[in-house]
Amino acid sequence: MKKDRFVAGGIAGFVASVTCDLVGITYKALGWTDRAFNDYATIVLTNQIYSKQGFLGLVLSIISHGAVCMMLGVVFAYLLMFTSSNYLYLKGLGYSLAIWLLLNTFGTLLKLPLFINMPLNVAYSTLSTALIYGLMVSFTLKFIDKRMHLL
Numbered sequence: 001m002k003k004d005r006f007v008a009g010g011i012a013g014f015v016a017s018v019t020c021d022l023v024g025i026t027y028k029a030l031g032w033t034d035r036a037f038n039d040y041a042t043i044v045l046t047n048q049i050y051s052k053q054g055f056l057g058l059v060l061s062i063i064s065h066g067a068v069c070m071m072l073g074v075v076f077a078y079l080l081m082f083t084s085s086n087y088l089y090l091k092g093l094g095y096s097l098a099i100w101l102l103l104n105t106f107g108t109l110l111k112l113p114l115f116i117n118m119p120l121n122v123a124y125s126t127l128s129t130a131l132i133y134g135l136m137v138s139f140t141l142k143f144i145d146k147r148m149h150l151l
Contacts (some may be wrong), residue, residue, distance in 0.1 A: 005077040008144045013073020016136035017066040020129045033125035035114050037133075040103065040126070041065035043114050072099060073137050085145070088138045096134025100127055 024036025035049075038061040042050045045064050050057035076095050083091070104126075107115030 003149060005081060006074055008141060008148075009074035009077030010070045011073070011144060012077065012137045012140035013070040014066055015140045016073065016133045017062075017069030019136045020069070020133045021062050021065060023132055024125070024129050027125045027129070033122050035122060035126075037126060037129055038062050038065040039114060040107070041068050043112050044068075044103075044107070047112065049113070069133065069137075073141075076137055077141060080141070085142070088142055089135060092134035092138030093131055094134070096130045096132075096137070097127075099133075100130035 021036065021038050024033075024038060027033045028036055036051075038058075039049050039051050041064040042048055042061045045068075049061075050064075051061040076092070079095070080088075080091070104115060104118070104123075
C-alpha cells in the first residue's frame with residue numbers, strides 16, 4: 001500500500017475523536033462536568049450547543065468534533081515527518097496539551113460560550129480528554145504504521 005500521511009492522520013484523528021467523545025459523554029453522564037469537547041466543536045463552528053438538543057444534536061456535535069479531530073490528526077502526522085516518531089507518546093501528549101491551551105485561550109479571548117468562567121472540574125475534564133486524544137492519536141498512528149505502513 002502506498003504511504004499516505006494524510007489518510008493515516010485522518011484515521012488517527014477520527015479514532016482519537018471517538019475515544020474522547022466516549023470519555024467526555026461518560027464524564028457528563030456521571031455528573032463530573034457539564035460539557036465535553038464535542039460541545040466545544042459546535043460552539044467553535046456554529047456558536048451553538050447542539051448536544052443539548054436531543055439525539056440528533058448529539059450526533060451533529062460528534063460529527064463536528066470528529067471533523068476537527070481528523071484535521072488535527074493530519075497536522076500531527078505531518079509534524080512527525082519533520083521530527084521523527086521517537087518519543088511518539090510524549091509528542092502526542094505535548095501536541096494535545098498545546099491544542100487544549102490554544103482552544104481555551106482563543107475561546108476566552110473571543111468570549112465564546114462555554115469558555116467564559118470555566119469551572120475547575122470542566123478544566124480538568126477537558127484537559128484529561130485532550131491528553132487522551134494525544135495518546136490515542138499517537139497509538140493509532142503507531143498501529144497504522146506497523147500494519148499498513150502509511151507513514
